[in-house]
Amino acid sequence: MYRIVKKRLLAQGIALLEVEAAAVAAKVEPGQFVIVRVDEVGERIPLTVMDFNREKGTITIVVQDVGYSSAIITQMNEGDEFQDFVGPLGVASEIEKYGTVVCIGGGLGIAPIHPIARGLKDAGNHVISVLGSRSADLLILEDEMRAVSNEVVIATNDGSAGVKGFVTDGLAKVLSDGHKVDAIWAIGPMIMMKAVVEYTRPLGLKTIVSMNPIMVDGTGMCGACRVSVGNETKFACVDGPEFDGHLVDFDLAMKRLAFYKDEENRAKARLEC
Template sequence: MYHVVKKRLLATGIALLEVNAPAVAAKVEPGQFVIVRMDELSERIPLTVMDFDREKGTITIVIQDVGYSSAIITGMNEGDEFQDFVGPLGVASEIENYGTVVCIGGGLGIAPVHPIARALKEAGNHVISVLGSRSADLLILEDEMRAASSEVVIATNDGSQGVKGFVTDGLAEVLAQGHQVKAIWAIGPMIMMKAVVDYTRSLGIKTIVSMNPIMVDGTGMCGACRISVGNETKFACVDGPEFDGHLVDFDLAMKRLAFYKDEENRAKARLEC
């Protein structure tokens, strides 16, 4: 039932999959996620929704080949099926008319920021998107983000496109232009989100991050996704995934995320044998 309707390779090892999932597509809102599983022995992979089409009944996800299961999913083709495609999960983004907002997407984080930017623009905001990647060839979804935003600033680490540096350098350029930014969404690797909130804390700009810890059940029962927010334990799957970035303990979150790195590397190596 959850078959791939369309597949597009966005960059080396990064695939966009449009999946037939009418019940999820009927209810999903920007900021929410799904948990997918290839078969009953596979691990459950949480993926934030990149796009949805209620009429066609499809959900679009973007996945990068970084481990055993993600390599299998990245290799799926049109017609291939997921056994489970559960969602929508998590709390939707708070979309309202704030005025001028910045949507920051780093690497694969550009995918989940896409529907949020689009909804914020539809709500009347002036949406400036800052997109970051290591180099121009790894920058994904530029056209989609241009359509979803009022303005786009690009930052690449090697300077092959846009500002040379990190998304914080792109954000600095936006702020230097005198924009009165009322809120920022920042989604990407944890180290990137930490850098953004460290930068915006002193500026007093509300900064929302989308946390991507290890998840198992996705329903608040197992505790695998627990993070510390404002010195309180929160479950990213039911309390988030979005949180006030200035309150998140990123050092703890990054330590927990690295917990199973050795097992992940061993599993990936088995797949490559």
């Protein structure tokens, strides 16, 4: 069993959980994910890793109450245990020295961008993080991101913090400030990642995205997580989750993601009754 040793509410419906999982913590690298299950009959939930501590043997995940199972996880408390905590899964980020790198995290996507920004900074890059949310009260992990970045730009849709607009407006600010950018990581809702790659494509800026399709087994067997990348079918769980954003068919990925939305909403409504 995998015990929660720390819980912190980051914003309405968003919880940070530090979980004892020594075998995962020993091997995990930035960009990888875990699949958790609350109990024997629970759904398998893929979650990207926000942080890890090899000495303590812990993995930190951030979960938003957006569906039936994620709502159960956000209600768990310190001392509670996960039945399963499988990982690390997926291919690690290609951390190397690029020069100046922009790490874009939108909403919950700020959590997985955190270890990537830290890895890139440790590798000698100048890391500029662009953090986006709908409003200041929903912005998570700002202090943690400042600690692993050389510069931070904030963008909120309502202008309650930083630049008013979207993460693309934050990126535009970075570029208009005269930075020569060598690589970009963008993680967040698919619609956000699509907007970023459409922005960077004409500029020829290398842009890595982390795909978050529906996953079932996480081992490349079921095909649930397939995405089209450069007109080839890839499995996000074993070939990704990171891909060259300019090659991803986001329209198809978003169509597939919407497929189970009604069912998920019905399940969550049952939980709230």
